[in-house]
Amino acid sequence: MNWYGIKAIYIHEMERFRRTLFQSLASPIITTSLYFVVFGSAIGSRITEIDGINYGSYIVPGMIMLTILTQSISNASFAFYFPRFTNTIYEILAAPLSSFEIVLGFVGAAASKSLIIGCVIILTANFFVDVRIDHPLLMMFFLILTSITFALFGFIIGMYAEGFEGLQIIPILIITPLVFLGGSFYSINMLPEFWQKISLLNPVLYLISGFRYSFYEVSDVSLFTSTLTILTILIGCIIFITYTFSKGYRIKD
Amino acid sequence: MKNILEINNVTKFYKNSVKALENVNLNIKEGEIFALLGPNGAGKSTLINSICGIVNFNTGTIKINNMDIVKNYRITRKMTGIVPQELNLESFETVWNNVNYSRGLFGKRPDHNYIEKLLKQLSLWDKKDSKIKELSGGMKRRVLIAKALSHQPKLLFLDEPTASVDVELRKDMWDVVKKLNEDGVTIILTTHYIEEAEELSDRVAVINDGKIILVDEKDKLIKKLGEKTIKIELFEPIEKINGNLSKYNFTLDQTNKIISHTYNLNSNTTDITELLNDVKKDGYEIKDINTEQSSLEEIFIKLIKENNNELVRN
Numbered sequence: 001m002n003w004y005g006i007k008a009i010y011i012h013e014m015e016r017f018r019r020t021l022f023q024s025l026a027s028p029i030i031t032t033s034l035y036f037v038v039f040g041s042a043i044g045s046r047i048t049e050i051d052g053i054n055y056g057s058y059i060v061p062g063m064i065m066l067t068i069l070t071q072s073i074s075n076a077s078f079a080f081y082f083p084r085f086t087n088t089i090y091e092i093l094a095a096p097l098s099s100f101e102i103v104l105g106f107v108g109a110a111a112s113k114s115l116i117i118g119c120v121i122i123l124t125a126n127f128f129v130d131v132r133i134d135h136p137l138l139m140m141f142f143l144i145l146t147s148i149t150f151a152l153f154g155f156i157i158g159m160y161a162e163g164f165e166g167l168q169i170i171p172i173l174i175i176t177p178l179v180f181l182g183g184s185f186y187s188i189n190m191l192p193e194f195w196q197k198i199s200l201l202n203p204v205l206y207l208i209s210g211f212r213y214s215f216y217e218v219s220d221v222s223l224f225t226s227t228l229t230i231l232t233i234l235i236g237c238i239i240f241i242t243y244t245f246s247k248g249y250r251i252k253d
Numbered sequence: 254m255k256n257i258l259e260i261n262n263v264t265k266f267y268k269n270s271v272k273a274l275e276n277v278n279l280n281i282k283e284g285e286i287f288a289l290l291g292p293n294g295a296g297k298s299t300l301i302n303s304i305c306g307i308v309n310f311n312t313g314t315i316k317i318n319n320m321d322i323v324k325n326y327r328i329t330r331k332m333t334g335i336v337p338q339e340l341n342l343e344s345f346e347t348v349w350n351n352v353n354y355s356r357g358l359f360g361k362r363p364d365h366n367y368i369e370k371l372l373k374q375l376s377l378w379d380k381k382d383s384k385i386k387e388l389s390g391g392m393k394r395r396v397l398i399a400k401a402l403s404h405q406p407k408l409l410f411l412d413e414p415t416a417s418v419d420v421e422l423r424k425d426m427w428d429v430v431k432k433l434n435e436d437g438v439t440i441i442l443t444t445h446y447i448e449e450a451e452e453l454s455d456r457v458a459v460i461n462d463g464k465i466i467l468v469d470e471k472d473k474l475i476k477k478l479g480e481k482t483i484k485i486e487l488f489e490p491i492e493k494i495n496g497n498l499s500k501y502n503f504t505l506d507q508t509n510k511i512i513s514h515t516y517n518l519n520s521n522t523t524d525i526t527e528l529l530n531d532v533k534k535d536g537y538e539i540k541d542i543n544t545e546q547s548s549l550e551e552i553f554i555k556l557i558k559e560n561n562n563e564l565v566r567n
């Protein structure tokens with residue numbers, strides 16, 4: 001393994017995060033606060049509790065998932081697309097790095113950033129509502145696995161994108177709707193039966209549900225299916241990336 | 254001397270089915286400076302990028318130090334450094350971070366002393382904390398060289414190292430290249446400046462339309478293909494070339510005092526002693542004699558022209 005190489009990519013990416021630390025953290029903090037104002041106060045005054053949990057607290061796990069998903073994808077896709085765009089990728093291609101090591105560096109950094117942001121959101125949420133974490137280890141397990149999985153997903157976008165617009169399309173068209181419809185801000189039990197069935201087709205629902213279980217021991221679906229879902233997406237991304245690299249496709253002419 | 258790089262039958266098609274390299278065979282000897290010449294789009298960058306792993310080639314094999322660059326890429330890539338043709342750099346990084354980052358990518362443990370020495374050698378030390386975007390084009394080119402040398406490669410590829418570099422800096426750059434070569438680095442460069450190849454290289458190859466059309470030692474090439482011109486300055490102006498001198502295809506300059514004759518070095522058609530005797534026999538007094546040899550550039554243009562004509566004919 002070329003550890004120095006992986007470290008170089010990792011540090012280089014984290015350095016960018018540090019340089020833009022204010023923007024990187026300000027946006028999730030402000031967004032979280034806005035959600036609390038809008039959803040927590042406005043809706044929370046109508047819906048006081050879901051499954052016996054105060055509404056403001058109930059939406060915290062969903063909000064973290066929303067941020068983790070979008071941040072992991074956008075960080076990883078940008079991080080890998082940017083050197084393709086500026087052509088500085090030549091150096092990574094010429095270096096004695098395997099595809100696995102390249103992915104490890106980029107995805108590791110993107111996932112780390114998401115984890116940091118996730119923790120910052122938990123702290124921010126604490127200012128507004130009580131956040132209880134019944135199963136901290138399980139919570140970390142979901143947080144880390146989701147960060148890695150969607151960083152891999154972002155990496156794929158970064159490999160295939162043909163322009164900066166391309167980086168935005170999938171997150172805006174697919175991920176954001178899935179997260180909003182996946183029960184971030186409500187329990188699907190509140191929906192009519194038909195829409196409950198439809199919601200069960202949404203993989204993000206399983207992630208949010210499992211994650212919420214680690215906080216409050218309440219969930220829409222079983223913990224087992226949640227874990228299985230995230231692992232399936234993870235493995236799917238890994239297979240897809242391996243396949244793309246094995247074709248020598250997309251980054252080398 | 255041992256070959257450090259062996260290229261066998263390498264062919265490369267780009268996705269849009271442009272054939273960029275066709276059956277390229279080339280051996281580079283350890284310790285030499287090798288110049289790759291050819292017109293725009295000839296395939297120089299493609300060849301270099303194929304060797305360095307930046308593009309995938311379709312068929313053939315490339316070996317560095319007798320190791321296949323695909324199978325043993327971890328070993329071979331550690332030995333090579335590349336300075337790309339374009340100024341591909343990340344604008345917001347500092348010079349220092351940028352160069353250390355490169356060393357890391359190539360799997361070498363950090364060595365700040367070496368990087369400091371390197372930046373000093375390339376006159377970049379006072380810019381080490383500047384962001385790339387604050388540098389001039391020539392400085393950026395040197396940062397690219399520093400990056401390529403950051404992991405102490407044995408084989409260095411310079412794809413047009415002195416494009417966008419001013420005349421003075423070009424001379425400095427040549428000194429850097431020569432110094433590196435003295436330190437044992439084998440160098441392969443592409444250039445459009447023939448005087449660069451002439452100044453630096455031990456051997457040259459000419460590539461046209463994806464094919465290597467010639468490889469030779471620079472001096473031999475100049476001799477073999479080179480024409481020499483002998484210019485004889487006379488004390489008195491001469492009206493017309495006649496008498497013994499009409500044997501030779503002399504031309505007369507505007508002052509009517511300098512007669513020149515062009516001949517090929519290896520074809521032995523001109524006997525210089527006889528030529529000078531003939532000048533004397535005709536009663537001319539020689540003031541000065543001067544010979545000029547054709548430059549690599551002239552040779553190069555001639556070769557490409559011939560090759561293109563051949564391509565058209567086929």
Ligand SMILES: Nc1ncnc2c1ncn2[C@@H]1O[C@H](COP(=O)(O)OP(=O)(O)OP(=O)(O)O)[C@@H](O)[C@H]1O
Pocket residue numbers: 253267268269271272273291292293294295296297298299300338
């Ligand atoms: N990424 C690419 N995709 C498709 N075709 C390419 C690509 N890069 C180069 N080519 C084509 O391959 C051929 C060789 O190009 P190459 O860049 O190797 O030439 P070169 O000798 O380096 O030229 P120059 O002196 O202009 O740098 C050209 O016809 C060029 O258009």
Ligand SMILES: [Mg+2]
Pocket residue numbers: 297298299338412
């Ligand atoms: Mg080129």
